[in-house]
Each structure stands twice: as C-alpha cells, then as structure tokens.
Amino acid sequence: MPEIFALVPAAGCGSRMGSGLPKQYLPIAGQPMLYHALATLCANPDINTVFVILTPDDAYWHSYDWSLFGEKLQPLFCGGATRAESVLNGLMAAELELDDWLLVHDAARPCLSHKQLAHLIEVLRDDEVGGILAVPVADTLKRADAECRIVHTENREGVWQAQTPQMFRTGLLLQALQTAPNVTDDASAVEALGFHPKLVTSSYSNFKVTYPQDIELAELLLVQRK
C-alpha cells in the first residue's frame, strides 16, 4: 500500500506581509503561524510523516517547542529561492517511494480544517492523477490596466481559486517540478506534463495569509475553533 506523507514549504520571507519576522513565524492564536498547519497535518491518522521545509539558515525554528508532534514532524533545512524550489528540495531530501502520496501544504494556510484535509484524502486516494483543494470564484472578475481602470470583465464561469494541500504521487510531482520549475503551485507543474488534476471543493476559510489584515481574520477563525 502506498503511504501518505505531507510536506509544508515554510522557507519564504513574507515580503507582502512587510514584517521583520518571516510571516510563518508571526504569532496567531498564541502560536507561530506554521504551528497551526503542522498541528492539523500531524493529527491526521492517514498521514505517516509531516516534513517542514525551512531555509538552511532558519534562526527561529529552534526557539519553539515542537515536541508535542514527536517523530511525526521532521524539519528539513533545505528551502530554496522559490516555493517550487523549496518543494523540490524537500521532495529529494525526504527520500520517499515514487508511488507514495504527497500532500504539499503552505505554512501560510493555518486555517485548514481537519474535515477539509480528510475530505481531500478521501476523494483522491484512488485517483489516477491527484488534485487540490479549491473554491469556485464567487466575485465578478475585472481585468485592470496600469492605471487601475477596468479594461473589461472576465468570464468567471468555471474559474476556481487554487488552495493547498495539493496531493500527488511523489514520482509524478518530482518529474513535474523538474520539468516546469517556474510555477506558483504544484498542480501547475503537473498540468504542464499534460495531466488534469482534480478540483476538490473547499471553502474560503482555508485562505492564504498574505497581507497584514489577513492575520486578524486567521486569528478570529482559529480562536473560535479552540
């Protein structure tokens, strides 16, 4: 039976957050942001090991207590210059079997729920290709020019917002990221090989914490869940 692993890229600097501290370490609901995603992944009984990818010179990881997660949580200090590079470096360092499933999840999505995670695994574990959590776009989409004037309205029919986790076989993801390294998510690399990953419906609560105002919303959600 192929096993299921998780890999959490957490080697970014959070430039859009504009804080001195890398955003994955900003405090949310009493813990550094990346703690929440790691806790949800480690609590899932189907997941064997959770690898977290940090920068080689990460100065913060060791200042926190991760002992609650025991051996299930494995830090790898091999992050790269881009998210795709961090994931690829992590994949190579983790030394998994090619047919093992891998769930790649952003450290910057602390509000992933146990239910969303379990649903993704349930829908995809017998899938040929794999897929991702995503939500159909609800708002009307505008194309802008350089002066922030509307050029036209885009058709939002069939348009989805990609989230994470993104779940693929290790071998396929390795090949994909080696072939298409300039991607902003894992599915794009798999798409570039000609595959059609499955969209598994999620909700907006699994949003990516990107800007300062996102911290407050994540805090509200996580405190309410406790």
Ligand code: CTP
């Ligand atoms: N990431 C990574 N290695 C990088 C860049 C990003 O592991 N070289 C991780 C981030 O830590 C984050 C996830 O990829 O968990 C999604 O990236 P994003 O939200 O864009 O985070 P940052 O790149 O840190 O933020 P920004 O783009 O604003 O600089």
Ligand code: MG
């Ligand atoms: Mg980024």
